[in-house]
Amino acid sequence: MAEPIKSRLRKLLPWALGLFAGGIVLVLAIAYSGIFNVAASAGHPELLEWLLTLGKSRSVIVNSKPVDAPELNLTELVPLGAAHFQGGCATCHGVPGQSVNPVYDQMLPQPPDLQIHAPMWKREQLFWMVRHGIQFTGMPAWSGDKRDDEVWAVVAFLEALPSMKPEDYRRYARGNAQDNIETQNYAAREFADKGRAKINITACNRCHDTEDAQPTSPYVPRLGGQAKAYLKRALHEYHNDLRQSGFMEPIAGELDDEHINRLTDYYASLTVPVNNPAQYPSSPKLELGRQLAENGDRSLKIPACLSCHGVNKRPDYPRLAGQPEQYLRQQLQVLRQGIRAKTSYGLLMTTIARRLTEQQAEAAAAFFASQSLAERVDHKAGEGLRQ
Amino acid sequence: MRYAINKTLCVMALLVIAGCGDKQSAFAGLGPVSSRITLLIWIMFIGAALITVLISVLMLISITGPAGWRHKLAGEKSIVWGGIVFPVVTLTALLIYGFLILKAGATLVHAEDPVHISVVGEQWWWRVIYRHDDGHTTESANELRIPTGRSVEIKLSTADVIHSFWIPAYAGKIDMIPGRINTLHFSADKPGIATGQCAEYCGGAHALMSFYTVAMAPSDYEAWVAKERANARQDFQSEGEQLFLSSGCGGCHTIRGSQADGKIGPDLTHVGNRLSLGAGILPNTTESFAKWISQHQTIKPENLMPPFDIFSENELQSLAAYLNGLE
Numbered sequence: 001m002a003e004p005i006k007s008r009l010r011k012l013l014p015w016a017l018g019l020f021a022g023g024i025v026l027v028l029a030i031a032y033s034g035i036f037n038v039a040a041s042a043g044h045p046e047l048l049e050w051l052l053t054l055g056k057s058r059s060v061i062v063n064s065k066p067v068d069a070p071e072l073n074l075t076e077l078v079p080l081g082a083a084h085f086q087g088g089c090a091t092c093h094g095v096p097g098q099s100v101n102p103v104y105d106q107m108l109p110q111p112p113d114l115q116i117h118a119p120m121w122k123r124e125q126l127f128w129m130v131r132h133g134i135q136f137t138g139m140p141a142w143s144g145d146k147r148d149d150e151v152w153a154v155v156a157f158l159e160a161l162p163s164m165k166p167e168d169y170r171r172y173a174r175g176n177a178q179d180n181i182e183t184q185n186y187a188a189r190e191f192a193d194k195g196r197a198k199i200n201i202t203a204c205n206r207c208h209d210t211e212d213a214q215p216t217s218p219y220v221p222r223l224g225g226q227a228k229a230y231l232k233r234a235l236h237e238y239h240n241d242l243r244q245s246g247f248m249e250p251i252a253g254e255l256d257d258e259h260i261n262r263l264t265d266y267y268a269s270l271t272v273p274v275n276n277p278a279q280y281p282s283s284p285k286l287e288l289g290r291q292l293a294e295n296g297d298r299s300l301k302i303p304a305c306l307s308c309h310g311v312n313k314r315p316d317y318p319r320l321a322g323q324p325e326q327y328l329r330q331q332l333q334v335l336r337q338g339i340r341a342k343t344s345y346g347l348l349m350t351t352i353a354r355r356l357t358e359q360q361a362e363a364a365a366a367f368f369a370s371q372s373l374a375e376r377v378d379h380k381a382g383e384g385l386r387q
Numbered sequence: 388m389r390y391a392i393n394k395t396l397c398v399m400a401l402l403v404i405a406g407c408g409d410k411q412s413a414f415a416g417l418g419p420v421s422s423r424i425t426l427l428i429w430i431m432f433i434g435a436a437l438i439t440v441l442i443s444v445l446m447l448i449s450i451t452g453p454a455g456w457r458h459k460l461a462g463e464k465s466i467v468w469g470g471i472v473f474p475v476v477t478l479t480a481l482l483i484y485g486f487l488i489l490k491a492g493a494t495l496v497h498a499e500d501p502v503h504i505s506v507v508g509e510q511w512w513w514r515v516i517y518r519h520d521d522g523h524t525t526e527s528a529n530e531l532r533i534p535t536g537r538s539v540e541i542k543l544s545t546a547d548v549i550h551s552f553w554i555p556a557y558a559g560k561i562d563m564i565p566g567r568i569n570t571l572h573f574s575a576d577k578p579g580i581a582t583g584q585c586a587e588y589c590g591g592a593h594a595l596m597s598f599y600t601v602a603m604a605p606s607d608y609e610a611w612v613a614k615e616r617a618n619a620r621q622d623f624q625s626e627g628e629q630l631f632l633s634s635g636c637g638g639c640h641t642i643r644g645s646q647a648d649g650k651i652g653p654d655l656t657h658v659g660n661r662l663s664l665g666a667g668i669l670p671n672t673t674e675s676f677a678k679w680i681s682q683h684q685t686i687k688p689e690n691l692m693p694p695f696d697i698f699s700e701n702e703l704q705s706l707a708a709y710l711n712g713l714e
Contacts, residue, residue, distance in 0.1 A: 296638060301651050301691055303638025314633045316697075344696040351693035 040108035052109075056134060060121070064128035072123075072156040076326065079216035080207060081157025082172035084247050087201035089114075089154075092138070095173070097166025109137055118158040126155045144246035146339045149330055151246070153219060174199055175206040176213040202254050204263065207247075211270060218324035224270030225322075225373045229315035231264040233345070242342045244334075272373045275322060280370035289367025292360055302355045305364055316345070321371035328365035332356065411582040415556040417602070420495070420573040424559055427488050431481070438477075445469075495572040498538035504531065505542040508550030508563040508585065511592035511690060512653060512666040517615070525616055526641070528653030529666045531600040532615075534608035535578055541571045551587035554600050560586045575602035582667060591689030597667030618644030619656045619713050627709020630702055639692070642713065652692060659713040665690070676707035 030036055044052065086095070092111040094100035104111060118126065131151045133141035142151055157172075164172075177199060186194065199206060205213075207220045215222055223231065237243035238252030239260075255263070280286060291297075296304040307313075309320045320328060331340075335353035340346035356364065409415045416422040448456050459465060495501070503518035515527045531554075533539045543552050545563040553560030558573040585596040603611060619642045621628075628645065631637065637647030643656040658664075661671055665687050669675040679686060681703055684694050698706065 296649070296651070298650055301639075303635065303649055303651060307638025307649065308635030312633060313635065314630075317635070344694065348693045348695060348697060 040106060043108065052136070056137070060125050060129060060134075063132075064122075064125045067124035067127055069123040069127065070152065072152060072159070074156050074160055076218050077153040077156035078160045079172050079175060080219055080247070081153040081155070081160075082169065083175050083206040083216065084154055085157055085161075086173035086199055086206070088246075088250055090173075095166075096161070096164050096169040107138055111138070114158060115162050115164070119162050123155060123159065126158050127151055130154050130158075142246045143249050144244040146337065147244050147246055147334070149334065153217070153247075172216075173206070175216040176208065176210045177203045177205040178210075202251055202259070204251075208267075209270070215324065218326040219330060221323055221327050222272070222373075223267040225272035226267055226319055227315040227317070228264045228268035230318045231267055232260055233316050234318075235260045235264070237343055237346075243346065244339050244342075272322060275370065275372040277370075283366075285363045285366050286370060288360065289363035289365070289370075292356075292364050293367050297355075297360065300355050300357070300360075302352060302360070305368070309368070319373055320368040322373040323368055325365045325369035328368055329362060332361045332365060336361070409556065410580065411555055411584065413555040415581070417556045417577070417579060417581060418558070418573050418575045420558045421556055423488050427485065430484070434477070434481075493572075495538040495574060496540075498572075498574075501538040501540040501572070502533055503540055503542075504533075505544070506531070506552060506563075508543070508545040508547075508552065508589070510547050510590055511585070511596040511687070513552075513596070513598045514546070514653070515598075517612070519612070519616065523616070525643075525656075526654035527615065527657070527661070529598045529663060530661045531583075531598065532608065532611055533575055533600065533602050534605045535575045535602050536605065538572060538574050541573075543569045543571060548589050549587050550585050550589045550596075552583065553586040554581055554583035556581035557600065562587060578602050578604050578607075580662070592687050595666060595668050595687045595690075599662045599667060601662070614660075614714075615657055621645065625705070625709050626702075627705040627707075627712075630698070630706050631709060634695075634697075634706075655710065655713060657713055659711045671711070673704075673707045673711045676710045677703045680706060 043049075085093075092100070092104045092107070093114050094111075096115060100111070100113075121129070127148075129139065131142045131148060133139045144150055161169075186197070204223070207216050209215045209222045209224050211224075234243065234248075235252045235255060238245060238248045239255065241249065243249075252260075292302065293305040293309075296302045296307075305320070308317050332353050334340055335346070335350050336356075338350055341350045353361070409417075413421065413428065414425055416425040445460065449460050452460075505516040505518065507514040507516070513529050515529070515531055517525050517527065519525070531541075541552070543561055543563045544567070545565055547565070549565065550563040551560050552563055552571065554573075557575060558571060561569050561571050563569065579602050581600045581602075583598045583600055585593055589596070621644055631642070632646055637645070637649050639649040639652040641648050641650065641654045641656065643654075647655075659671070663669060664671055664675050664679050665683065668687060669679060681696050681698065683690060683692055
């Protein structure tokens with residue numbers, strides 16, 4: 001019986017091939033003819049809309065399956081996520097209490113109001129969309145290559161967003177920036193010249209420390225008292241895509257040399273508060289961190305951290321004393337993953353970071369967080385090696 | 388065809404001749420231990436050659452010789468004498484001689500007032516620790532200085548994997564085994580420079596792990612020891628020293644007399660005085676220092692010094708000049 005079926009199939013083969021070729025020709029003809037209307041104003045035919053939506057949500061659901069969602073500490077992450085949302089996402093998605101500019105409302109598909117839409121997705125699905133973006137929708141991928149760790153701050157924000165009141169959002173988005181967007185006192189002419197005061201993406205104080213405020217999140221480094229040469233190097237690396245960060249690259253990208261000079265001058269000259277030692281009671285972890293910082297680990301070939309990050313070191317090496325523990329831990333992880341190996345400085349530290357055990361990395365972060373930078377501030381940093 | 392054979396022979400001859408340089412050759416025999424090893428090599432080689440000729444002649448006879456000779460060769464007497472007695476006697480003699488050679492360093496073990504040096508094999512360099520008569524120690528790297536005419540006792544150990552310490556011109560090779568200390572004795576007859584090599588595969592840069600041995604007349608040696616024991620000259624005005632300290636070099640390297648007290652990499656107190664850089668692979672010049680600092684991962688791939696390509700050309704020059712000046 002097998003024989004007749006096989007021969008019948010063989011007879012059908014030319015037909016199948018013909019149909020296939022015809023299909024290709026038809027698709028090409030439609031594309032070339034311009035019959036298909038790509039105008040955003042035209043909208044999608046209902047059937048196509050249904051198909052695209054199905055494809056999109058299935059793709060997000062299926063592709064996000066391998067993502068392992070961590071516990072998220074909302075207090076620590078939401079301020080950082082909110083500030084990034086304000087700088088990178090709000091234009092299209094809108095913010096609580098203010099409707100989207102009609103320009104972006106006319107996109108196809110329309111960027112969803114995330115106060116309503118975010119709760120429809122699971123944590124790992126939100127992560128996947130923010131990390132990878134979505135084709136055909138205008139949703140971009142995360143601009144810090146391989147910086148998955150940063151994306152979680154935005155996910156935390158998206159989870160907090162639905163219940164966020166407009167004033168809460170503004171408080172988060174503004175961070176330490178003093179300009180109060182609600183009570184601008186511009187005179188009418190001034191207003192006419194400058195327009196409504198907005199929180200600019202290059203406003204560092206949305207996240208970073210000021211004379212009298214801490215960074216808004218422990219995942220944000222303290223810039224006050226940092227050496228100017230290091231700050232300059234970091235901003236140039238972000239600007240030139242040599243150091244990866246979805247938060248900092250969009251900001252540094254808008255800064256020119258003159259901006260960078262002024263900002264780094266400002267931060268290098270900030271006075272830094274002294275840590276209260278009582279906040280950091282002695283613990284085995286801190287002791288291990290101190291050991292590592294002062295003596296290194298000879299068997300693992302780890303030099304003492306302080307031989308580069310101590311007093312009177314190169315001004316283009318970062319000062320670590322007084323940096324938030326979470327930030328230091330995160331940077332060590334990023335270094336260990338080789339994400340910062342594009343610059344010679346990064347490569348140098350990558351080699352050393354990879355020699356640390358997990359426990360040592362955490363201890364070193366805890367130790368430097370417990371230290372105070374105050375007595376080490378060198379206001380002339382960058383001008384010479386000697387104080 | 389003939390041309391090809393000639394060419395092959397030439398290449399082989401060149402390879403053989405290449406091994407004849409004095410610096411790293413077991414035939415050089417610069418001390419009593421290696422001289423006896425050299426003698427053993429020659430006895431073995433000549434003996435083996437004679438035996439090979441003898442066997443060839445006997446084979447030729449057994450194939451094409453007159454019937455009488457062939458008959459005699461096949462006889463029981465020939466088999467017993469040629470096949471049993473001869474090998475037993477020859478091999479026993481060689482074995483006994485070999486044992487005696489093995490103990491060649493033994494007389495040196497009991498020699499009075501030996502020079503005490505410890506060498507630690509590290510991936511991929513040699514940590515050399517001089518144990519001075521008054522109990523003090525000083526560290527150096529990738530270079531052994533020894534006085535002539537005096538017994539040298541070297542304690543061999545390793546910081547990581549198995550290495551093998553071999554200075555062919557002075558002694559046989561001895562492995563450096565984790566958890567053990569092996570001892571090597573030898574002495575040098577006359578002043579001169581020889582090279583040594585790691586003789587046991589120990590990972591990535593194994594082939595680039597060599598060192599120099601400098602034998603010096605006793606008075607020169609004493610002068611050298613005195614200089615070696617002194618701290619490095621301090622020069623706080625030097626930009627090179629400032630760079631060395633502020634860039635973190637002191638996290639791994641020691642320069643006695645300065646703040647740099649790292650123990651991970653080679654001690655650099657008198658590095659300008661040594662013959663080579665990077666464990667016997669670059670000549671010791673200012674240019675070599677600059678090259679090593681900025682490109683060492685290319686020069687000696689996988690070596691454990693972190694890549695330090697962060698210096699400007701000026702900084703590199705200052706740093707290199709400072710290091711080369713550490714004499």
